[in-house]
Structures are given as C-alpha cells and as structure tokens.
Amino acid sequence: MFSVSSLRSSKIRLLNPPSNHPPPISHYFPRLPPSILSLNPQKRAFKHRNLRIRAIDAAQPALPVQRLKRSTLFVDVLSVKEFPRNLFLQILPLEFDVLCTHPMFGPESGKNGWRGLPFVYDKVRIGNEKSRISRCEKFLNIFVQEGCRMVEMPCAEHDRSAAESQFITHTMGRVLEKFGLESTSINTKGYETLLNLVENTSGDSFDLYYGLFMYNKNAMEQLERLDMAFESLKKQLFGHLHDVLRKQLFENAEALEVTEQKPVLPKLLQNGVTVEPPTETMR
Amino acid sequence: MFSVSSLRSSKIRLLNPPSNHPPPISHYFPRLPPSILSLNPQKRAFKHRNLRIRAIDAAQPALPVQRLKRSTLFVDVLSVKEFPRNLFLQILPLEFDVLCTHPMFGPESGKNGWRGLPFVYDKVRIGNEKSRISRCEKFLNIFVQEGCRMVEMPCAEHDRSAAESQFITHTMGRVLEKFGLESTSINTKGYETLLNLVENTSGDSFDLYYGLFMYNKNAMEQLERLDMAFESLKKQLFGHLHDVLRKQLFENAEALEVTEQKPVLPKLLQNGVTVEPPTETMR
Numbered sequence: 001m002f003s004v005s006s007l008r009s010s011k012i013r014l015l016n017p018p019s020n021h022p023p024p025i026s027h028y029f030p031r032l033p034p035s036i037l038s039l040n041p042q043k044r045a046f047k048h049r050n051l052r053i054r055a056i057d058a059a060q061p062a063l064p065v066q067r068l069k070r071s072t073l074f075v076d077v078l079s080v081k082e083f084p085r086n087l088f089l090q091i092l093p094l095e096f097d098v099l100c101t102h103p104m105f106g107p108e109s110g111k112n113g114w115r116g117l118p119f120v121y122d123k124v125r126i127g128n129e130k131s132r133i134s135r136c137e138k139f140l141n142i143f144v145q146e147g148c149r150m151v152e153m154p155c156a157e158h159d160r161s162a163a164e165s166q167f168i169t170h171t172m173g174r175v176l177e178k179f180g181l182e183s184t185s186i187n188t189k190g191y192e193t194l195l196n197l198v199e200n201t202s203g204d205s206f207d208l209y210y211g212l213f214m215y216n217k218n219a220m221e222q223l224e225r226l227d228m229a230f231e232s233l234k235k236q237l238f239g240h241l242h243d244v245l246r247k248q249l250f251e252n253a254e255a256l257e258v259t260e261q262k263p264v265l266p267k268l269l270q271n272g273v274t275v276e277p278p279t280e281t282m283r
Numbered sequence: 284m285f286s287v288s289s290l291r292s293s294k295i296r297l298l299n300p301p302s303n304h305p306p307p308i309s310h311y312f313p314r315l316p317p318s319i320l321s322l323n324p325q326k327r328a329f330k331h332r333n334l335r336i337r338a339i340d341a342a343q344p345a346l347p348v349q350r351l352k353r354s355t356l357f358v359d360v361l362s363v364k365e366f367p368r369n370l371f372l373q374i375l376p377l378e379f380d381v382l383c384t385h386p387m388f389g390p391e392s393g394k395n396g397w398r399g400l401p402f403v404y405d406k407v408r409i410g411n412e413k414s415r416i417s418r419c420e421k422f423l424n425i426f427v428q429e430g431c432r433m434v435e436m437p438c439a440e441h442d443r444s445a446a447e448s449q450f451i452t453h454t455m456g457r458v459l460e461k462f463g464l465e466s467t468s469i470n471t472k473g474y475e476t477l478l479n480l481v482e483n484t485s486g487d488s489f490d491l492y493y494g495l496f497m498y499n500k501n502a503m504e505q506l507e508r509l510d511m512a513f514e515s516l517k518k519q520l521f522g523h524l525h526d527v528l529r530k531q532l533f534e535n536a537e538a539l540e541v542t543e544q545k546p547v548l549p550k551l552l553q554n555g556v557t558v559e560p561p562t563e564t565m566r
Binding site for chain 2: 102166196214226
C-alpha cells in the first residue's frame with residue numbers, strides 16, 4: 001500500500017484492476033499514456049503538466065479514504081463500470097469527485113499507438129466548482145491528446161455493450177486458446193483472423209477475464225446466448241445429417257422395391273380373409 | 284447438364300461444388316482466375332491460351348465418363364479432397380489424368396486479388412507422357428500467374444489440416460452469426476476481429492459448411508474438441524466462482540467466530556465426561 005501522507009488537494013487518484021502480486025506500475029497501467037509512463041515507470045506517482053496523479057491498488061484491503069484530503073478526483077480504469085461506480089458513490093464522501101473510465105485497449109491492441117481507439121468515460125460525480133470541472137477535463141485531455149476516440153457513456157450502458165462485445169471476444173479467444181489453434185501452411189484469411197484473436201486475448205490474465213464475468217451483471221446472459229448459438233449450430237448440422245441419411249435410406253428402399261419387383265402378398269387376417277389396402281379416396 | 288459431344292482431347296474438366304439450381308458460371312467459379320472469367324462469364328467453357336477448359340457440375344446425377352474423349356485432365360476445386368480423390372480414382376478410367384485442387388479463398392477473402400493466397404494441389408494421377416505433364420503444369424500456371432502461394436500437399440494431409448483450420452473458422456463464424464454480433468460504438472480491436480470473421484464466412488452457403496463437415500472425416504473430431512474447449516472454459520469460470528464464494532463463506536464464518544468471542548463449551552459424552560480436544564502433537 002503506498003503512503004498517502006504527502007497528498008495534496010490537487011491530486012488525482014487512479015484505481016487499477018486488482019492483483020495479488022503487485023508488479024511495477026508499467027505493468028499495472030499499460031493503458032496510461034506513454035507521456036505519463038515515461039516520467040517514472042517504476043513509481044506510482046506521476047505528474048502530467050499541472051496534474052499530480054497517484055495510483056492506488058484496487059486490491060488493497062481498504063481504501064484509506066479518511067486519510068485523504070478532500071476535493072480529490074477519483075478515477076478508475078477498470079473493465080467493468082457499474083460495480084465500481086456504485087461502490088465509489090457509497091464509500092467516497094461527497095467532497096470527492098468520481099470519474100469512471102475504460103480505455104478499451106490493452107498492451108497488445110494498443111502497442112502501435114492509441115489513435116482511434118475508444119476511451120469510454122462517465123462523469124459520475126464532478127463538483128460544480130470551476131477548478132473541479134477543469135481538473136476532470138484536464139485528465140480526459142491526456143487521452144484526447146493521445147488520439148483516443150472519446151466516448152461519453154453511462155456506466156450501465158457500457159456494461160451492457162461490453163458484455164456483448166468485449167466479454168464475448170475474450171471468451172472466444174480463450175475457447176480457441178484451449179482448442180489449441182496452430183498456424184498451418186494453408187491458413188485461410190478467416191483462420192488468420194482467429195489466430196489474431198487468440199494473440200490479442202491470450203496476453204490477458206484469467207483474473208481479468210473472471211472480472212469481466214463476475215462484476216458485469218450482463219455477462220452470464222451473454223455466455224448463455226453464446227452457448228445456445230453453439231448448440232443451435234450443432235443441432236442444425238446433425239439435423240441435416242439425419243435428413244440426408246433418412247432420405248437415402250428411404251430412396252434406397254424404394255429403389256430396391258422397384259428393381260427387384262418383389263411380389264407383394266396381400267396381408268391376411270387371422271381368419272384368412274384378405275385385408276384390402278386403403279383406397280385413394282381415404283384421407 | 285452440358286453437352287460433351289464437341290470435346291477434344293486437349294481439354295480440361297473442372298468439377299465445382301454441387302448446387303441444385305445452377306446459376307451462371309461466375310457464381311459457380313468465384314475462384315477461377317479473372318483472366319478466365321473475363322472471356323465468357325455466362326458460359327461453362329473457357330479458353331486460357333492453348334488450354335480449353337470445360338466446367339462440369341458435380342451435382343449432376345452421373346458423370347458422362349463413357350462419352351468423354353480419353354486423355355482428359357480432370358480437376359476438382361472442392362473444399363474437401365480425400366473423398367473426391369477416391370471417387371475419381373474409382374470411376375475415371377486410367378486414361379484420365381486427375382488433379383485435385385483447393386484454392387483456399389472465396390469471393391470475400393479474394394476480392395482484392397489473390398496474391399499470397401494459398402492454392403493447394405495434389406497431382407493424384409498424371410500420365411507419364413510429356414503432353415500430359417505439360418498440360419497439368421499449364422493449368423497450375425494460371426494460378427501461379429495470379430500470384431497464388433502454391434502448396435503441393437497430399438489430399439489426406441489437406442483434409443486433416445483444413446478440419447483444424449477452415450472448418451473451425453466456419454464453425455466460429457456461424458456460431459457468432461447465430462449469436463447476432465452487432466457493431467457497437469465501443470468496439471475493441473479484438474471484437475472487430477470477430478465482426479470481420481462473421482463477414483468473411485456469412486457469405487458462404489450452409490451447403491458448403493455442411494460439405495466441410497460431412498465429407499471430411501476429420502471434422503467431427505475437431506467439432507468435439509471445440510465443444511470440449513468451451514465446456515472446459517465454462518468449468519474453469521464456474522469453478523473459480525465456486526472457490527471465491529466458498530472462501531468468502533468460510534472467512535466470514537471465521538471472522539464471526541473471532542469477533543463474537545463465543546464461549547466454547549467442551550463437548551460432553553453421554554455419561555457427562557468432557558471430551559479432550561486433539562493435541563498439537565497429533566498429526
């Protein structure tokens with residue numbers, strides 16, 4: 001846990017995803033702008049123009065809220081938004097501003113720069129004072145300057161949308177990783193798409209994936225939908241197989257009857273009377 | 284069925300994937316070189332330099348082998364290889380040359396040219412005569428000139444490899460199509476990979492997909508492997524969920540015991556004698 005004794009009111013707090021074994025900050029914040037990381041990648045304190053930014057590990061047992069100065073901007077960069085939003089509104093006194101963000105890229109997808117990559121944010125609670133509004137804008141501006149596509153969106157809407165897109169992407173990537181995709185000499189374009197997907201998601205930890213599932217209330221529904229889609233495809237495949245085989249069986253049987261011209265004996269009742277076949281007029 | 288009465292010995296036969304309602308040749312052969320298609324896109328006969336090429340619909344009830352001139356090169360462009368290979372060796376007289384090919388791209392993946400795209404072929408049976416060898420090379424050269432990456436590979440090896448790559452790609456594309464992926468305002472790079480995959484495979488018919496499954500003996504095993512990978516991921520997810528919840532339950536229970544400092548009464552046997560707790564030395 002980092003010391004908070006020297007914090008001043010102008011500072012911003014960043015909450016990063018939980019981790020049991022804290023590595024250096026460059027690992028924690030792969031999504032912090034290079035302009036910040038380049039200042040001091042091994043420490044948890046940054047300066048960006050007139051902003052002082054400190055990082056807090058979300059995995060620490062308790063946030064030392066009572067020891068922080070008032071008028072601090074709290075920012076989280078977690079991959080789910082509604083759960084931390086509700087938590088912050090519940091535990092942070094009204095004097096704290098809350099900005100929930102999700103830079104929707106990671107070390108792999110953002111390795112060639114962040115131009116055009118989506119940065120989602122929700123100004124959950126920003127005080128009316130000019131200095132507070134300006135502080136929030138200055139923070140967001142860091143990402144504007146990096147070329148991110150800024151998307152303002154309520155936390156709940158982010159979670160609905162992310163469960164359908166990001167969570168399903170990670171699920172597919174992990175399924176294919178378990179399947180054990182390997183590059184072949186005859187890769188189709190589509191197959192290379194799958195190989196890219198695995199590369200894109202395999203660098204992320206299981207903790208992140210589990211977090212996407214556990215802390216997004218929409219994730220389970222989407223997992224079930226994916227399950228149903230897979231089952232439906234298998235049914236379609238095996239159903240078609242059944243149809244084809246049945247058709248062949250019946251056609252073969254008919255062909256046999258025609259070619260062999262077997263004499264058809266009339267069925268007899270137990271008393272020896274011939275059973276009349278149903279006539280054409282019967283329906 | 285097209286007329287074969289005017290065929291000459293220099294001609295090449297192409298077998299295309301089956302279809303019940305023959306559309307024009309440009310639809311049948313999206314993978315024939317543009318240089319050929321441009322000659323006469325509505326007919327099934329092509330001329331490429333000194334090669335005369337005719338197309339035969341593989342769905343026709345019976346190949347009119349007995350009506351074809353000897354010394355014809357048979358080429359198929361189907362997406363599975365071992366099944367047609369064995370069929371050709373069984374039904375075509377020894378005088379017919381057999382070249383099994385798979386241009387591993389379609390209308391979508393090949394729309395911007397074929398440079399670098401894999402063209403798999405297996406010279407299943409090419410006569411020793413110079414003219415026959417040369418005819419086969421001339422045909423392959425059409426694709427060399429289009430920039431394809433030529434991969435010579437036995438039919439069985441193609442099918443093993445294609446079941447792991449092409450069939451799984453189509454399966455994933457179809458699962459995601461059924462799931463109903465939609466572009467959002469916060470698409471991650473990985474999610475866009477999935478959207479591309481659906482676009483890449485959704486243009487293909489179910490017949491093609493069913494063919495990849497039915498006529499490739501390796502497909503079922505790969506479908507089962509994919510199923511197992513999905514099940515394994517779900518188990519991992521729910522297993523972790525179970526672990527976390529159980530840990531919380533037990534920790535809460537322990538915390539309750541410690542904080543409430545309940546007096547622990549010694550257990551009594553039925554005769555009222557106190558049961559001694561196990562000592563530290565017991566292991």
